[in-house]
Structures are given as structure tokens and as C-alpha cells.
Amino acid sequence: MTKMEFLNELRSYLHKLPVSDQEDILSDYETHFEHGLGKGKTESEVIQSLGKPKLIAKECLADYYIEEERPERPSSRRFRSTYMLIGLGLFNLIFLVGPFIACIAVVFSFYVTAIILCMIPLVALASFFIVEPIEGVFSLFVSFICLGIGLLMWTGLNRFLIVVYQWFIRYIKSNYKIIKGEAR
């Protein structure tokens, strides 16, 4: 291998680097050759002791990548956190919005049921005075049972709603943490 071949091979390995860096590196080796030849060494002796161009290029590129990684990190993180946000959003939209709406609907319908059950005594009372008193007594008793069930349902639903609300808040917080954790 001659000096020119050595330098050309080295250059070919360095094509990923900015041109100014390539020139810098190559000029170091050109000068090295000149020094070596000036000391009476032959080109092949200098090449022999320099080592393989590939090895040298590997060193140069390794340093370059270490250096490049630093500014690149924040943007790639930002990208990842955006990605997370979209991913989580889609996941929530597809898998959780449906059940969430269903849950709300069920709770709402139970509330409506409870309110109706509580209002039955009023209807029974009206029928007691307006329609037949004897049948009305029976329906009045039944309506009180309905009132009891309605009130129990109401308080039960309130407790259930508190628990659901807490789950909901916790889930939102965990989502937030995942996104923010990625963005840090």
C-alpha cells in the first residue's frame, strides 16, 4: 500500500463526517507521513506502524458519535414523548372511552331508577286518595318498600361514584406521569 492508497482508504471510511473534519484528520496523517519520510522511513514502514485505516477511522467515528449524541438527545426525547402522548391518546380513545361512557350510562340509569323508586310513594298516595282505598293500602306498603330500595340505591350509588371518581383521577395522573416521565 502506498501513502495515497492509505489516505484514500481512510477518507472513504470517513465519508460520514463533515468535510472540514475529514480534511483535518487527513492532514494530520499527511503531516505524519512527511515527518516519517523526513526521518528516513519508507512509506510502507510508516503505514505499517500507523495501523489499519479502518481502525483509525473507527476511532475517529467513535469520537464523532459520542460528541453528536449529546445535542441529539433532547429532540429525540421530545419526539418520543409526543409519540407516547399520541399512543396513549389512541389507546384511551379506543379501549377506555367506550367502557367509560358505558359505565357513566349505567350509573346514570341506576340513579334514574333510584329517583323513580323514591317517587313511587307519591303515586301510591295519590291512588290511595283518588282510586280505591283498600287496594291503595297494599300499594302504599309496596311503595314504601320501593322508597326504601330507592334510598339504599341512592347512597350506594353515591359511594360507588366516589370510588369511580378516585380511579379516574388516579388513571389520569398515571397517564400524565408516563408522558412527563418520558419528557424529562
Add this chain to the structure above:
Amino acid sequence: MNVQFKKGVLTLCVLVLAVKRDRYGYELVDAISEKFLIAEGTIYPLLRRLTKEGYFTTYLVESQEGPPRKYYQLTDEGRNYAQGLVKEWKSFSASVNQLIEEGIEDDKDGILE
């Protein structure tokens, strides 16, 4: 020898050589390859890295008898770094030496002689 280890030692050598006076590239390569066998070409990337990390500054000096010389001058940071590395090296090599001494003492068959 372990590559990482050799790199660390090479860094130390380059820094230490530049403590007394500024050195140019070929001079550093020469001084080191006189002492032990390395791929000389790997010293230049090392010098570039140390310069980029702020341990060296460089300047060119035209030379009458040969090519221009790129001199490497230690910065204050470089001096501190060299100091730290030398200290580390000393305690490390002392430990290794101690282990070797102990090995020789226990060596009844004279393998390590």
C-alpha cells in the same frame, strides 16, 4: 491488552508528555511508540478528542527543515485532568504491584521468576 485499558493509558501518556512543554503530533507518537507497541494512527484521533474536550489547544508552527508542526498545548483543565489521571494510575499500579509481590512470595515453584 484490553483495548479500553490501553486507551486510558494512552490518554495518560499523551497528557503527561505535554506537561513539561508543548509537543507536536509526530513527536508524541514517536515518544510513545518508542516505549511500547501501539497502532500509531490511533494517537491522532485521541489528540483530536482531547482537544475537543478542552484539554488541549493547538497551534501551527512552520518548520524550516520539515512539514508544519501542529503543537498541542495543555489547558488548565488539561493539567488538572492529567494530575487526576496520574494519581489514579499511581494507586492502581501500586495495587497491581502489590498483588504481583504477593504472588511472587507465594510462588514456591518459581514460575514468576
